[in-house]
Amino acid sequence: MKVYLFILTLLFCGVVHAQTTVTGSVTDNTGQPVPGANVKVVGDSAGTVTDDTGKFTLNTSATPPFSIEISSVGYGTKTAQVQSNNQMVSVSLTDQENKLDEIVVSASRTPERVLESPVTIERMSQQAIKATTAASYYDGLENLKEVHFNTSSLSFKSINTRGFSTVANTRFMQLVDGMDNSSPALNFVLGNLIGISELDVANVELLPGASSALYGANAFNGILFMNSKSPFLSEGISTYVKYGQTTQDVAGTNDYWDVGIRAAKKFTRHFAAKANFTFLKATEWIAADTRNVENSNIIDNPDAIGHAANLDYDGLNIYGDEAKTNLKGVGQTLAAMGLLPNPDLVNLLPSVDVSRTGYAEKDMSDNKIQNLKADFSLHFKPWDNDFEIILQSKIGTGNTIYQGANRYYLKNFYMNQNKIELKKDNFFVRFYMTDEDAGDSYDMRFAGLAVNNMWKSNNTWFGEYAGAYIQSTLAGQTPAVSHMIARSVADTGRFLPGSPEFKQALAAASDDPNLQTGSKFIDQSQLWHGDANYNFKNEIKFAEIQVGGSWRQYIMDSQGTIFTDFDGPLKYEEYGAYAQLVKKFMAEERLKLTASVRYDKSQNFDGFFSPRVALGYAAGSNKQHNFRLSYQTGFRNPTTQDQYIGLDLGPTVYALIGSAPDNLSRYTEVRQVSQAGIDAGQPTEVTLDGNLAYNNSYSVQSVREFRNSGDASVLRKANFDLVKPERVQAFEVGYRSVINNDLSVDISGYYNIYNDFLNQVRVLTPLYGTVGTQTGAEAVSRGDLRTFQIYTNTGATVTSFGIGIGLSKKIYRNFELGVNYNHAQFEFDETEDPDFIPGFNTPEHRFKAMLGNDSVVKTAKFQLGFNTNVRWSDEYLWQSTFAEGMIPEVTVFDAQITMGFPTLKSVLKVGGNNLFGEDYLQVVGAGRIGQQWFVGLTINP
Incomplete structure (x- = not known):
């Protein structure tokens, strides 16, 4: 009520x-x-x-x-x-030159000039959208100061601001017309796969710092606002068609298509409507990294590639070769089963791990990406003022590739958002729901494992390998030749990529949701959200005061393929409320105070407050020199996966276990004990659960020390608490100015202190025995361990700091030159938490520049313009649950030429990305980014 x-x-x-x-x-x-x-x-x-x-x-x-x-x-x-x-x-x-005079809303939830914003903010206007050198305006965000991309797919790009980001950037929020664009199950943004068409986008605003005081959880390291056009203001039918080609060393040269149409009509002064439709089709940046992987670390030695160099070779983008076992252990099992004519033949087998022959990622999908977006909205203004009722529905579907713990082919995925909003210039009330369906999506690593098991089971393959090795050795062959012969014999009957048998097996595996035999994952999760804001500007005059709040419910429904929801959907709720005061002081209102505080409570965690205080001072005769100082706090609730995931990535990989208290007992799995363990009186198989992962495990580092020294006293229990929200304190200073009416200057510096930094760590759980006992140590020595990846918080204090400098100047007539530089760095004391993996994933140095002129020629009938961008970043370390390795230094050059025909209301653009450059990497494990050129025609009403 x-x-x-x-x-x-x-x-x-x-x-x-x-x-x-x-x-x-x-x-x-x-x-x-x-x-x-x-x-x-x-x-x-x-x-x-x-x-x-x-x-x-x-x-x-x-x-x-x-x-x-x-x-x-x-x-x-x-x-x-x-x-x-x-x-x-x-x-x-x-x-x-007046970029800093643009009006933004996101920084304080009220209109203000960029120059007066209390925090760092970047903006992409309609003019900047039209001038972008990228194939889409969303891709063009990479040229903004503070922005760094993590590219998992040609159509799936994740924005990284201020570090600690993977493709799954759960520390970054994206709002599309006020709706959180994140996947309900994954809790991160899927790029622009369900965003706004470039025909309908009005403007884009980016806050690169902590913004939880106004926007709640996950507005931790940044937030992006994408706002669409109103049909009351922008009517008519507009359309665009883009054609181009992409070129990559692995994929070759392929066509690229992108088309869109927008229709908007103001039927009366009280009613308007609009509809958008876009479709993109292209060939993927194919991932083909064959470097060997050991515990997620990339082995860069080229001589280590392939089974000839590594018997237990595990290629990064090779799947199915994760299945491996100890060859002597196979012989012992065969002898115990009476399958060897003489048990002494076991002694001919070396005690080495051997892995199966896998399949390349390029063979595990069709490598085609598609994205169809549609949205429809009805707008009502029942009275002769700006009060408006909006009913909106957005749909996104298609194919793309996402990299998380594994590489996933999101095939025929579907995501839908429906909203009702009531708004006026001083308030809004908004309620929406997000519904998603994974469609025919599958895990490519599991697909490789499943296809291998279809043509020959692991037990049979390893048994044939051991038998062939023994026979070859008895025939006098060297160990190296014996291994080659053994693999050839074991691979007899292998389905060749592209063959009818292979295609049939892959189709069967990708349609089987049982990860013991297939690779499909099911996701029909939902998010329900409501929020409201009221500005008392009409009632209170001494200051601008706003209050607001939000409520959210997650409904996880993966039918046990991702979460531990095998017995029905899992639900939990979050809510929050905030207040903000903005007050100007001194003569000519040169001093501006912005203060806000927010309280948030998640169902599974204690509630807490997030304050923000910012001071801005405008100096100069025209208040053109603006200085700012701010203290902000941000927080991030553990995601649905942090709390409720229960995903077995395979017996030779690890299992992911969320740490919600009720999730630990919900996750169970059965593991086989080694023959040595069975001979010592242990059972053939054991059942493990999440409680053992958290409460009866060894640290990975101590097990490594034990294997090197043989000294059981070095074994240490892994002590990790259940996960809780992480928090950040952000201190920022900045200066903005327009000097001599033609030079824009924007300088900022920040220092962040992270507490309870959310972390994923791996632990080793003995299949029997208790940590700290002799039996537990014996399990370690026999290799009877299970690797779990658990979610927790590091006790180490993590800090990061950086600076950003942006300059823009008209250098001749309408020719504009812009340059920006970002420095980013982090620190933590490794001795406080040796198992902590920060995953900063950000270059220390980044430099970007642009030169353009949108009106080299400008008449009533014709306009000619151009724009160029160059980006450089230095080498940096990439860390993720899928792989770790170095991202090389890279320089990327983009350019476009635009021809406008005002009388025809049309614009022709020709552009190219990564011109003159080689394929480059942004995510270890993803495809290298090649070259792209395009020609596009846009017709506006």
């Missing part, structure tokens, strides 16, 4: 204030419309943007007379007087 009363109160507040409507148009000095220009009431937060034809409609509670301010990137700011309601205003802007 309280919720309904709150909503009614918001509705009442939304209709009691009188409204003034201002309409108009904005053009440049040649008379051409300026789309995406900011129109703002001076001294008030009310504002809007111009549509593609340069027109705008502004509704405000201000009473005439008052002034409005019009600005746009690349133009000087103009002010116009409003003397009456329904006044028509026409403004012509002149060229000028």
Whole structure:
């Protein structure tokens, strides 16, 4: 009942204030419309943007007379007087460098200039979107200061800001029209696979730091806001068609298609609607890293590649070769079963591990990616003011590749978001749900294991290998030749990639959700979310005060293939509330204080507060020098996987176990004991659960020391607590200015202190015995151990720091030069937690530059422009649960030429990415990124 009363109160507040409507148009000095220009009431937060034809409609509670301010990137700011309601205003802007005058909302949940933002913020306007050198505006985000990409697939790119990120960046949030774009089950963003079409995107804002004080959990290291156009402001039918080609050493040269259409109509002043449809089709950046892997570490020695060099070879992008066993142990088993004519023949077998012959990743899928996005929305304005009701539905589906603990082919995945929102200039109430279906997705590592077992079981294959090795040795062959002969014999009957038998086996494996025999994973999880915000600007004048809150429920439904939900969906809830005050002081309001605090509570964890305080000071005669100082806090609740995953990645790999207290007993598995253990009186098989993983395990490092020394006294128990939320304290200073009206300067520095940093560690659980006893040590010596990867928090204090410098200047007429540099670094005391794997995954040094001119030629009938970008980053260490290794230094050059035809309302763009460069790597284990060129035609109404 309280919720309904709150909503009614918001509705009442939304209709009691009188409204003034201002309409108009904005053009440049040649008379051409300026789309995406900011129109703002001076001294008030009310504002809007111009549509593609340069027109705008502004509704405000201000009473005439008052002034409005019009600005746009690349133009000087103009002010116009409003003397009456329904006044028509026409403004012509002149060229000028003013990127920092753009209006942003995300930093404080209220409109303000970038120059006055209390924290670091990056923005991509409509003009920047049109000028991007990338094949899509989302890819173009990589050219922003603070942004670093982790590319898992040509269509799946993860944004990394300020470090500690993998492809699964659970420390970064992405909001699309206010909706969290994360997967309910995976808890991270799937790039732009269910985002906004470039025809419909109004602007993009990026906060690279902690933002939990306003936006809650997961706004930990950054948050991206993608906002779409209103059909009330941007009408008509627009479309684009892009064709190009991608070139990669492994995949060759392949076609690239991307098409989209947008239709929007303002039927009356009270009702409007829009629909978007986009479709992308291309060939994947194929992953083909054949380097050997040992405990996730890459072995860079080229001589170590292949079974001729390593009997237990495990190629990074080779699957099925994870199945391995000790050859002497196989002989002992055969002898015990009476399958050797003479038990003494076991002595001919060396005590070495041997792995099966695997399949390359390029053979485990069709390597084709697709992405279809559609969204529909109805917009109602029942009264003659800016109160609006929005009903929206978004759909995303297709094929792509995701890299987590394994490599996953997301085939025919489906994700749907439905929203109802009530909003006005001083409040919003929003409720939405996200529903996903993994479709025909499967784990390619398990697919390789399953296909191998279909043509010959592991027991049979290793048995034939041992038998052939013995016979070859008796025939006088050397060990190396005997191993070659043994593998050839054991591989007899192997399904060859591409053969009908192989295709049939792969289809069967990818359709089998039992990970003991197949590779399909099921995911039909959901997320339900509601949030509201109210700004008391109409009731309180001495300061701007806002309050808000949110509620969320996760429903995990993987039918036991990812989570321990084998007996039905698992659910849990989170909620939070916040308040913020913004107050300006001193003469000319030069000092600005922003203070906010948020309280959050998750069902499985204690609640806590997240404060934020920021001070900004505007110096100079025109307040053009802006200094800022802020203290922010962020937090991240353990994800659904951190709490409830229960995924067996195979007997020779490890199992993932979430640490929610009720999850430990829900996860169970049966493991086989070695023949030596059985001979010592242990049972043939044992049942393990999550409690043993957390409470009866050895640290990996101590087991390594024991194997090197043979001294059981070095064995140590792994002591890790159950997972809890992680927190960060972020200190930031910054300076922004526009100097001499043509040089934009943006400098920032930050220092982060992480507490209870969420961490994944591997532990070794004895199949029998207790840690600290002789029996447990005997299990270690016999190799009767099970590797578990568990979720916990490190006790080590982790810190990171960095600086960012951005400069932009008009160097000649409309030619613009921009450069930016980022330095990022982290520190922690390894002695505090030797098992901690930070996974910073960020270059220490990054440099980016751009040179462009959107109007080299500009007439009433034709406009010619161009843009170029170059990115450089140094070598850095990549760490993840799938693989660890070095990412080499790289330089990437992109360019585009744009030809506009105003009378035809169309733009032709020709561009290329990674021009003149070699294939490069951003994620160890993913495909190298090749070259791409494209030509695109966009037609706007």
